Amino acid sequence: MDVKIKPVEKIGGELKAPGDKSISHRALIYSSLTEDMVEIEGVMQTGDMAATLNCLSQLGVEYETNGGRVKIQGKGLRGFKEPDNVLDVGNSEIAASLLTGLLAGQPFFATITGSQYLQKHHMKNITEPLQEMGATIKGRSENDLLPLSIRGYDLMPLKYNLPVGSAQVKSALLTAALYSRGITELTDLYCTRDHTERMLRYLGANINQLSDRHIALSSPSKLNGEKLVIPGDISSSIYPILAAVLSPAGELKINEIGINPSRTGALDVLKMMGAEISIKNEREYNNEPVADLVVKGGGKLTGIKLGEDMITRIIDDIPAVMVAAAYADGITTIKADSKLRAKKTERLQNMAGELVKMGASIEEAQDGLIIKGAEQLSGSELNSHGDYRIAMALATASLFAASESTISGAEAVDNSVPGFYDLLNGLTS
Numbered sequence: 239m240d241v242k243i244k245p246v247e248k249i250g251g252e253l254k255a256p257g258d259k260s261i262s263h264r265a266l267i268y269s270s271l272t273e274d275m276v277e278i279e280g281v282m283q284t285g286d287m288a289a290t291l292n293c294l295s296q297l298g299v300e301y302e303t304n305g306g307r308v309k310i311q312g313k314g315l316r317g318f319k320e321p322d323n324v325l326d327v328g329n330s331e332i333a334a335s336l337l338t339g340l341l342a343g344q345p346f347f348a349t350i351t352g353s354q355y356l357q358k359h360h361m362k363n364i365t366e367p368l369q370e371m372g373a374t375i376k377g378r379s380e381n382d383l384l385p386l387s388i389r390g391y392d393l394m395p396l397k398y399n400l401p402v403g404s405a406q407v408k409s410a411l412l413t414a415a416l417y418s419r420g421i422t423e424l425t426d427l428y429c430t431r432d433h434t435e436r437m438l439r440y441l442g443a444n445i446n447q448l449s450d451r452h453i454a455l456s457s458p459s460k461l462n463g464e465k466l467v468i469p470g471d472i473s474s475s476i477y478p479i480l481a482a483v484l485s486p487a488g489e490l491k492i493n494e495i496g497i498n499p500s501r502t503g504a505l506d507v508l509k510m511m512g513a514e515i516s517i518k519n520e521r522e523y524n525n526e527p528v529a530d531l532v533v534k535g536g537g538k539l540t541g542i543k544l545g546e547d548m549i550t551r552i553i554d555d556i557p558a559v560m561v562a563a564a565y566a567d568g569i570t571t572i573k574a575d576s577k578l579r580a581k582k583t584e585r586l587q588n589m590a591g592e593l594v595k596m597g598a599s600i601e602e603a604q605d606g607l608i609i610k611g612a613e614q615l616s617g618s619e620l621n622s623h624g625d626y627r628i629a630m631a632l633a634t635a636s637l638f639a640a641s642e643s644t645i646s647g648a649e650a651v652d653n654s655v656p657g658f659y660d661l662l663n664g665l666t667s
Contacts, residue, residue: 255470343417
């Protein structure tokens, strides 16, 4: 599908951010581990969320849906049943990770798979420590690729240093640790996002943050819950935020957005570059910090240096940061993490190529990118490369180009942020 984006004069208005995708998946899965009926409010409505619910249903979980509200009758840690069919998580990496950890502790056989894209996603950083805990896992490419067949077991606790900056790996191991007997200790040198720790603690798990990088979970434990409220998704909202920052005029207010410090890296980068973003009405939803944001246009961004220490915090939002850098005064350097996964490296390269089409000056250095800002970019024929974050970033960049742009593969956003283009159009009218 092609989408045409015309230049606009200003961005403004007020909106409520869509529910956070990462937290939505966790809420669905962890609610099923409780011994209660849990009502979840604000679940992002996507095909991947429907796939997660279908997987839970095959495991014996009963639920009701009403728009963004979902009620789940928990099965407790030991109440799941062996599924009759393969569990298909669609396109969701976090669902694949969490369910792999969950199935590792079940006394039955199950197979998990996903989309063609997800079947290329490396899982060995999850499967190897789970095997060390006692699970039997078989898959393609030496147990690295989906589909994975899992025969669970009463697991042993684990002491483990996470080899990569991945909250998915950490979350899978913490989920499995609920089924061990003892204390599992994880060292997270990268301080990755902590939604799993916050939610498990809220639901009653005995989980402690021993230091900034050291987590301990004691098991066995019992989870209980009544209601979860999903904050607005900062990752999808960063694009309307960026549009408001780049706008020559106007003001945008975004309500009920999650401001978990492990997710606000791109927001912090925009403020470092000179964006005028105010945080209002701070509060918490089930251990997650939430606020309203007010973003003012008409300012000017300035290029900055971003080192490896910042990359983990902006890893999923680099396309947005690259657009900001392309419009900023001066030079922005992005030093890539030496352990950046291949998927993320490919995203940087594809995004750089598309911005160059628009007239951006981007040099690929051995350890990252050098972006020289321009007063204005040009409209062009652009390609999402099937990546929804690239599609959203290019749409945002095109709003302030000198002429109309066309984005092919624009449908990449449909399963992750449905209605994104309508949302952008609503802010320009």
